Amino acid sequence: MKKISLIGSTGSIGTQTLEVVAxxxxxxxxxxxxARQSLDLLxxxxxxxxxxxxxxxxxxxxxxxxxxxxxTGIEALGGMAGVIEAARISSANWLVSSLVxxxxxxxxxxxxxxGKDIALANKETLVVAGQLMMEEARQRKLQVLPIDSxxxxxxxxxxxxxxxxxxxxxxxxxxxxxxxLPKEELPKLTSAQALKHPTWTMGAKITIDSASLMNKGxxxxxxxHLFGLSLEQVDVWVHPQSIVHSLVEFVDGSVLxxxxxxxxxxxxxxxxxxxxxxxxxWSRLELKHMKELTFEEPRxxxxxxxxxxxxxxxxxxxxxxxxxxxxxxxxxxFLQNRILFGDLARVIESTLEAxxxxxxxxxxxxxxxxxxxxxxxxxxxxxxxx
Amino acid sequence: MKKISLIGSTGSIGTQTLEVVAxxxxxxxxxxxxARQSLDLLxxxxxxxxxxxxxxxxxxxxxxxxxxxxxTGIEALGGMAGVIEAARISSANWLVSSLVxxxxxxxxxxxxxxGKDIALANKETLVVAGQLMMEEARQRKLQVLPIDSxxxxxxxxxxxxxxxxxxxxxxxxxxxxxxxLPKEELPKLTSAQALKHPTWTMGAKITIDSASLMNKGxxxxxxxHLFGLSLEQVDVWVHPQSIVHSLVEFVDGSVLxxxxxxxxxxxxxxxxxxxxxxxxxWSRLELKHMKELTFEEPRxxxxxxxxxxxxxxxxxxxxxxxxxxxxxxxxxxFLQNRILFGDLARVIESTLEAxxxxxxxxxxxxxxxxxxxxxxxxxxxxxxxx
Numbered sequence: 008m009k010k011i012s013l014i015g016s017t018g019s020i021g022t023q024t025l026e027v028v029a030x031x032x033x034x035x036x037x038x039x040x041x042a043r044q045s046l047d048l049l050x051x052x053x054x055x056x057x058x059x060x061x062x063x064x065x066x067x068x069x070x071x072x073x074x075x076x077x078x079t080g081i082e083a084l085g086g087m088a089g090v091i092e093a094a095r096i097s098s099a100n101w102l103v104s105s106l107v108x109x110x111x112x113x114x115x116x117x118x119x120x121x122g123k124d125i126a127l128a129n130k131e132t133l134v135v136a137g138q139l140m141m142e143e144a145r146q147r148k149l150q151v152l153p154i155d156s157x158x159x160x161x162x163x164x165x166x167x168x169x170x171x172x173x174x175x176x177x178x179x180x181x182x183x184x185x186x187x188l189p190k191e192e193l194p195k196l197t198s199a200q201a202l203k204h205p206t207w208t209m210g211a212k213i214t215i216d217s218a219s220l221m222n223k224g225x226x227x228x229x230x231x232h233l234f235g236l237s238l239e240q241v242d243v244w245v246h247p248q249s250i251v252h253s254l255v256e257f258v259d260g261s262v263l264x265x266x267x268x269x270x271x272x273x274x275x276x277x278x279x280x281x282x283x284x285x286x287x288x289w290s291r292l293e294l295k296h297m298k299e300l301t302f303e304e305p306r307x308x309x310x311x312x313x314x315x316x317x318x319x320x321x322x323x324x325x326x327x328x329x330x331x332x333x334x335x336x337x338x339x340x341f342l343q344n345r346i347l348f349g350d351l352a353r354v355i356e357s358t359l360e361a362x363x364x365x366x367x368x369x370x371x372x373x374x375x376x377x378x379x380x381x382x383x384x385x386x387x388x389x390x391x392x393x
Numbered sequence: 394m395k396k397i398s399l400i401g402s403t404g405s406i407g408t409q410t411l412e413v414v415a416x417x418x419x420x421x422x423x424x425x426x427x428a429r430q431s432l433d434l435l436x437x438x439x440x441x442x443x444x445x446x447x448x449x450x451x452x453x454x455x456x457x458x459x460x461x462x463x464x465t466g467i468e469a470l471g472g473m474a475g476v477i478e479a480a481r482i483s484s485a486n487w488l489v490s491s492l493v494x495x496x497x498x499x500x501x502x503x504x505x506x507x508g509k510d511i512a513l514a515n516k517e518t519l520v521v522a523g524q525l526m527m528e529e530a531r532q533r534k535l536q537v538l539p540i541d542s543x544x545x546x547x548x549x550x551x552x553x554x555x556x557x558x559x560x561x562x563x564x565x566x567x568x569x570x571x572x573x574l575p576k577e578e579l580p581k582l583t584s585a586q587a588l589k590h591p592t593w594t595m596g597a598k599i600t601i602d603s604a605s606l607m608n609k610g611x612x613x614x615x616x617x618h619l620f621g622l623s624l625e626q627v628d629v630w631v632h633p634q635s636i637v638h639s640l641v642e643f644v645d646g647s648v649l650x651x652x653x654x655x656x657x658x659x660x661x662x663x664x665x666x667x668x669x670x671x672x673x674x675w676s677r678l679e680l681k682h683m684k685e686l687t688f689e690e691p692r693x694x695x696x697x698x699x700x701x702x703x704x705x706x707x708x709x710x711x712x713x714x715x716x717x718x719x720x721x722x723x724x725x726x727f728l729q730n731r732i733l734f735g736d737l738a739r740v741i742e743s744t745l746e747a748x749x750x751x752x753x754x755x756x757x758x759x760x761x762x763x764x765x766x767x768x769x770x771x772x773x774x775x776x777x778x779x
Contacts, residue, residue, distance in 0.1 A: 045743025163649060172670040244680060254652070259662045260674035262652040263549060264638070276645045284558040288646035294630060294688055302683035 015106030137232025159274030194349025224316020401492030477541030523618025580735025610702025
C-alpha cells in the first residue's frame with residue numbers, strides 16, 4: 008500500500024495522478040492533498056479521496072476551505088507552511104510533487120527530510136536545487152522517481168542496465184509551434200501564437216517554455232541531476248510527433264527508447280507502480296501513431312534558451328536558480344503581452360550577466376537568489392516594454 | 394573470462410562474433426571452432442584464436458584440415474559427431490551457436506546437456522525444437538541468449554521489467570524487396586529479384602526468407618519459445634528502415650524499443666557481455682538514420698508464409714519442424730530457379746497438409762519428421778517444375 012501526499016492536486020498532473028490512484032483503490036491511500044488556489048476542485052477531491060489533511064497555498068482561501076470541510080474530520084491548512092505540513096505528513100510514505108513553480112521546492116525537500124520517497128513532476132526542484140535534493144535523497148537512501156514523460160522514458164530505459172555503461176542520453180523535443188518558422192519571424196511573435204502547442208495539452212507557462220525550448224533546457228538539467236550524468240552526455244533531438252519520449256545510448260552502441268502516444272497518465276502510472284507495472288493501458292501505441300516518425304537537430308542559434316540552460320548547468324551552483332527565476336518572470340511578462348518572443352532570452356541573459364554566483368548555495372541562498380533574480384528580471388523586462 | 398565454443402565460425406555471424414571477441418582479448422578464450430566447409434577461413438581462424446579443437450562438418454575435408462593444423466597442437470575433427478564434440482568441449486562454458494540450418498540443432502542441444510549457456514543465432518534450434526530446448530535450459534538453469542537483432546532488441550527491453558507485465562511484443566520486419574510490389578506481380582518473381590535485400594547483408598537462404606516474410610515467421614516462433622509468450626502476444630510491424638529492431642508493450646501502455654543502424658556486431662556484443670555492456674560502439678545511431686522512420690501493417694494475405702508460421706506455432710508439436718524443412722527445400726529449389734516465388738508457400742502448404750502430427754516429439758522424432766518433410770517437399774516442388 009502506497010500512502011501518498013499529493014502536492015498540486017488540482018493541476019494537470021495532479022488530476023491525472025488521482026485518475027491513476029482511483030484505478031487502484033487497493034494499492035493507494037491518499038493522506039494529504041494540497042493546491043495553489045483551486046478551492047472548488049480541492050474540496051471535491053478531498054471529499055472523494057478522504058485524506059487526513061488538505062492545504063491551500065493561497066492563505067486567503069483558508070477560511071472557505073475550513074468551512075467547506077467542517078464536520079468531515081479533514082484538517083485544513085493554509086500558506087506555504089500548510090503545504091509543507093501536507094508534504095511531510097507522517098502517515099504518508101510517498102510525495103507526489105506536482106505543484107508548479109518555485110512553490111514546489113520547499114515541500115519536495117521537506118518530504119525527503121521526513122523520509123519520503125518522491126514522484127517528481129515539479130521542475131524547479133531539480134532545476135534550481137538538483138544538487139541539494141539528490142544529495143539529500145542519496146544520504147537518506149530515498150528514491151526520486153520522475154513523472155515527466157522524457158525522464159520517465161529515460162528511467163524506464165535504464166532499468167536492468169549498467170548505469171556506468173551509459174554513453175549519452177537523447178532527450179526528444181516536440182520543437183514547439185515555431186519549429187519551422189523562419190529566423191526573422193521569431194523575435195516579434197506573441198504569446199497567443201505560442202499557446203498553440205502541437206502535441207501536448209499543458210498549462211500556459213510550460214507551453215511558452217516549450218515554444219522557446221527552455222522547457223527542454225530545464226529537462227536537460229533535471230536529467231543531469233536525476234541520473235548523475237554530465238551535461239556532455241546529454242543531447243537533444245527534435246521529434247515533432249512526440250511519440251519517442253527519449254532515448255539512451257550505451258557504450259556498445261545499442262540504443263533503448265520509450266514510446267507512447269502523448270498521455271501523462273502512462274509515466275504517472277509507472278512512477279506509482281515502479282518497479283512493477285499495472286494495467287490499464289491508458290493510451291495504446293498503434294500503427295497510426297507510427298506512420299512517420301521524424302527527428303532533426305534543434306535550431307540552437309534561433310532558440311537560444313536551450314543553450315543558456317546547458318551553459319548554466321555546466322557552471323552549476325546558483326546559476327540555474329537565476330535561469331529559472333528570470334525565465335519565469337520573462338514568461339509572465341510575455342503572457343501579459345508586455346514583451347515579445349525575442350525578448351525572453353534577452354531578459355534572461357541580462358539577468359544572468361548581473362548575477363554574482365554562489366558555488367555551493369544552501370536552499371535558503373537559492374531562495375534569496377531566486378528573489379533577487381525575479382526583481383532584476385522584472386526591471387529588465389520593463390526596459391523592453393513596448 | 395568467457396570460454397567459448399563457436400559453431401559456425403566462418404559464416405556472417407561467426408566472423409562478426411570473432412571480431413567482437415578480438416576486441417576483448419582479456420575477456421574471452423576461444424576453446425573450439427567449427428564450420429560447415431569453409432576450410433581456408435577456418436584454418437586461418439584457428440591459427441589466430443588458437444582453440445583446443447576445430448571441427449569441419451563436411452567430413453571429406455577433414456584430412457586437409459588435419460594436415461594444415463598438424464604441429465599446432467589443435468585437435469581436428471569432422472562430421473556432425475565432430476561438430477557436436479566441439480559444441481560440448483568441456484573447457485568451454487559458452488556455446489555461440491551460429492551454424493546455419495538443421496545442422497545447428499544437435500550441437501545446441503549437446504551444449505545445453507553439457508551444462509553450457511548458449512548465445513543463439515541458429516534459428517532451427519528454437520523454430521524446430523523450441524519446447525525441448527527451453528525445457529532443457531530451464532531444468533539445468535542455463536541461459537539461452539539471443540543474437541538475432543530482433544530478439545536481442547526484445548531481450549534488452551525486458552531487462553529490469555516484470556515479465557508477467559508484458560502485454561505484447563512487436564517484431565519489426567524490413568518487409569523485404571517485394572514490400573511494395575502489386576499482388577499480381579508476386580507469384581512470378583525469381584530468386585535474382587529476391588536476393589537484393591534493402592537493408593541487411595545476409596546469406597542467400599535468409600535473404601529469400603526475408604522476401605517471403607518466412608524469416609519473420611521464424612522469428613515470431615523463436616520469440617514465442619525464448620520469452621515464454623503466447624503467439625497471441627506477438628505482433629509484426631513492417632519497418633522498412635530497419636532502425637527500430639523490435640518493441641515491447643507493457644500492461645500500462647508503455648512501450649520500450651531498441652534501436653540502432655543494422656549491424657549484427659551490436660547484438661552479438663550484448664549477448665557476449667550480458668548483463669554488462671562493453672565498448673566499442675560498433676555502429677552509432679545518428680540523426681541521419683532517424684530522418685524518417687515508418688511503420689505499416691504486413692501484407693498478411695499477399696505473403697502467406699508469415700501466417701503459416703503463426704498457424705504452425707499455435708498447433709505446436711511437430712508442425713514447425715515440417716514448416717522449417719519444407720521451407721528449406723522450397724528455398725533451395727527457388728534459388729536454383731526451379732520454382733518461382735509464388736510456389737514457396739504452395740510447396741510448404743502441401744507438405745503441411747500431408748503431415749501426420751506428433752504432439753510432444755522427441756529430438757529424434759523431430760529429426761525424422763524433418764527428413765520426411767524434406768522428401769515430401771522435394772516431390773511437391775518437382776510437381777511445380779517449369
